Amino acid sequence: MATEIAPPSTADIVSVLTLQHERARALLADLHESVAVVAELTGDMVGPFRDLVQLLVAHEAAEELVVWPALRTALEEGRLAGDCMAEEHQVKHLLAKLEKMAPGFFEFPHALAEFEAKLLAHAEHEEQSVLPILEQRVSPDKRRELGGNFLYAAAAAPSHAHAHSSESAVGNVVLGPVLATIDRVRDAVRSLIRRRGSA
Numbered sequence: 001m002a003t004e005i006a007p008p009s010t011a012d013i014v015s016v017l018t019l020q021h022e023r024a025r026a027l028l029a030d031l032h033e034s035v036a037v038v039a040e041l042t043g044d045m046v047g048p049f050r051d052l053v054q055l056l057v058a059h060e061a062a063e064e065l066v067v068w069p070a071l072r073t074a075l076e077e078g079r080l081a082g083d084c085m086a087e088e089h090q091v092k093h094l095l096a097k098l099e100k101m102a103p104g105f106f107e108f109p110h111a112l113a114e115f116e117a118k119l120l121a122h123a124e125h126e127e128q129s130v131l132p133i134l135e136q137r138v139s140p141d142k143r144r145e146l147g148g149n150f151l152y153a154a155a156a157a158p159s160h161a162h163a164h165s166s167e168s169a170v171g172n173v174v175l176g177p178v179l180a181t182i183d184r185v186r187d188a189v190r191s192l193i194r195r196r197g198s199a
């Protein structure tokens, strides 16, 4: 899925991250609209929610593998990387909370709103602090290399998530335990990137 939303010719890490953030915002808007109308998981909501979980699982795992190490070591922005990772930790826990919630449960809209606020603030923080640093202090060649690694990592992620998904019922449409999925994806993709780097 991640490969569908990034143009193949523009693998600059800044464009890739921006496009995925925009996609997450669009999915949230779809989902939010549906929740506002009907406080239960309808057929219309299933797609956006599943897509949002897939996108975020891949996106955050790839950032953790590709963007934060570059920020920490090459750019000596360890504190910013740490702040972003702490925000992601909160986002992932809110996503896990949503996942556990029965879709028709009356608290779902509230939990979704809480998650949405946190995710949007996190994306904005990255866009205002991380992307300008990448743009100003990383060469175009290096940005393309990071972008390529990011897309490689993100493209590898959904197949792992799918393996643990359950689509047998509307209430189980999400992709298994989100936190465990992100950990599995990260571990699996890390070795793929290492192999890619040494090829």
Ligand SMILES: [Fe+2]
Residues within 6 Å of the ligand: 060, 063, 084, 088, 122, 126
């Ligand atoms: Fe992030």
Ligand SMILES: [Fe+2]
Residues within 6 Å of the ligand: 017, 021, 059, 063, 123, 126
């Ligand atoms: Fe991001």
